[in-house]
Amino acid sequence: MKGSNRNKDHSAEGEGTGKRPKRKCLQWHPLLAKKLLDFSEEEEEEEEEEDIDKVQLLGADGLEHDVDETEDDESSEQRARRPMNAFLLFCKRHRSLVRQEHPRLDNRGATKILADWWAVLDPKEKQKYTDMAKEYKDAFMKANPGYKWCPATNKPVKSPAPTVNTRKKLWAFPSDSGKDLPSPKKAKTEEMPQLNFGMADPTQMGGLSMLLLAGEHALTAQEISSNTSHPEAPAPAKQCEESALFQFAEISSNTSQLGSPEPVKRCGKSALFQLAEMCLASEGVKVEDSKVTKAKESEGKSMEESEKGKVEREIKEEKSEEEKLQKTELEKPDEKIVKDCPSVTNFDEITVDQMKEGKKEDGEEIKKEELREDENCSHFIDPSSSISSKLITSDSPSRKDPICHSHEAVIIEDTLGLSKPEKLKKKKKKNKMDRHGNEKSTPKKTCKKRQSSESDIESVIYTIEAVAKGDWGIEKLGETPRKKVRTSSSVKGSILDTKSPKKKIKSKDKKMSKEKLSNPTKETKPLDFISITANKEVPGEIPECVRAEPLTPTEEVLPQSLPGQVKTEESDCNRKIEICGSRKSERSCKGALYKTLVSEGMLTSLRANVDRGKRSSGKGSSSDHEGCWHEENWSFTQCGTSGSKKLKRPKPKEEFVLGLAKLEEEFEKKFNSLPQYSPVTFDRKSVSVPRKKKKTGNVSSEQTKTSKAILLEDKTTTEPLRKTKDAPSVSSTPEPTTTQEPLVGSQKRKARKTKITHLVRTADGRVSPAGGTLDDKPKEQLQGSLPKASATDIDCNEECSQNIEAEEIRSITPDMPAVSAFFSLAALAEVAAMENVHRSQRAAPLAHDGQPKEMPQAPVLISCADQ
């Protein structure tokens, strides 16, 4: 509650307000932030007392600041941006592809293409986007309940209105219903007055967070505050099921409320570092292994006992710290800063010290450290926090709400800390950069694609675990490190820190697996969730970026299903392990760890900017310079603000930022998880579509077919042909459109929709049907794997396209197909089948069942019908 507010500086920041160029702001982050702020405000008023009582820490300051902050935020915040709709999401996701294909095309043109794609996109796929959009929207709304799409008449946008509106509750619970009901309504709020903290599952959270968690645990968790402070804490068990976004949002909100996010984050960071250090130390010192293990165990088990004392101590420390802080705010901040961005050496020293001083107690030590930091950062500390940590550590079987909450909260924060460099100052960046520089060699960047990160994370986790256990080499023996990981939970009490995370993961996995089993087909719905998890679990790609199969649609890529990938993974793991095991391992390990982390961060940004990245290549330097951390897209406008402010006060903003960042991260992740389709698919479809019409409506039949082929990861291969096509299309396209109608805006749109315009345009685009043919061919070639392709296309591109069209349009009418056509189709089908088989063999057993047969047939029938 109040903690968050503490900065008044913020207000000064009016700049935030000013700024917001519009473009780069945060999308929904701002909202969230706002929410948070609002929330905090409200809460303060209402709960203030309680909180104070409990905490007793800083009282007044917080409030005042809060107010200021709030205002600032509000003002600065400006208006949150609308959540993107499905189409926009789609555009965002695919624009880069389009651009890739048609470099010459300007955005408008690209947009048109995207529109076409969208038009032909299978309903199923579309649905995914729609769902995502909805989720997004819901989350958004939750974040800002009163949000109005249109800012009322004026552009007063900024301050006033939002304040009033927003006031609501915010973080009420989204719960499942959230999806359905966007309405921010209040009922919920009242029902579940509280926020539920905890629902976040580690699984759902970013892998990074997991990593952190693991790290922390390993080290000795120290967590701090986080949630317990809330009296009502709630608990919504079911929440686990909620979407990650919501959870994040909630969590963040919670965090904000507590106001201690920052500290946590810091802790996380430090923990991470420590972990890394440990790795080093263990190696270097050698002795460490056993010690560490012991320490952990002792910690885990004995923690509870010692907890009380610890807590007390902590509290005392806190107080003293606090006092100090108050007295010497100036100084502290500096110190803090230092800590925050400790030079490498410092860091090392610290770690070393810790190691030396208390292997057993390192946990405590760490805690202290963190506490101090926290204090520095924020005055707020929660006694309960210690408890929470305890719980976590102990890893009670119940693992229910409270624990979950704490975990989640912690995790989140950690993640935030890592991921969010934000604008924190160059210092941080610098440090990071340095670090990166040291280890930098990682080529990871290259691997831009999505899954890699997860896999990396996993590996990292693994590594961490190993480190924690001190097993370095031992695990190596086990061929199935992976497996072990999954199953490991059963072992010991899972008391070990490391374990807990694992356990969770595992549980999730189980769940997943179950689900999978139940639905081999894989439902889209749970997809987000599943996909994410899956990714994590199965790291198809490793840092190496070797992706034999570029196509790993989220759906298809069931973890278990792909032996090949798994294998790779294993090998990878082994390799890693080996490395670790080796004497030099420390270095490599550490390097790996950092690298991974770094890369993770980088990846994130990269992902976010994939498109721009290319373009910015010119700018590349700048991007590098910035650090991997923030992505322009998601970066907050506030950056400027914070920067302007002083280093010292980053807190509140940071918090928000962090929280936001978290959310954003999550969002990003989700967004990234959205399927991306290869242009080829669309082209083909589009070809067909235009003729007949797109909206007719039922394309369902064909979906399957397409869907299969569709997903595209990245492959750029297709380009060359496309380019050729582009030129013509481009030239042609614009003209007609323009010429034809003076109509503007909605009218045009309408017209288009109605059809005429569209047709015309298409025709143009199509103009290239001739060209289209060519295009098709190449495309198909490119596709290669696609079943349909090859032979048939060559024979009759148009026909094929027509057929397709026909399919789409009316799968119903069964005509007798021309023999020739039939054959060709049949051949195709066969080929396809073969393909499938092949694929299945190679890829996954799962795929096996349904697809091969059905797929081919369907097309055939359909096609027949056409002709």
Add this chain to the structure above:
DNA sequence: ATGAATGAAAT
């Protein structure tokens, strides 16, 4: 700053 697209919300 404009616009190209779609969609959701508001008017």
Add this chain to the structure above:
DNA sequence: ATTTCATTCAT
């Protein structure tokens, strides 16, 4: 029914 605005970025 029409406006507004969300994303993207060359123009």
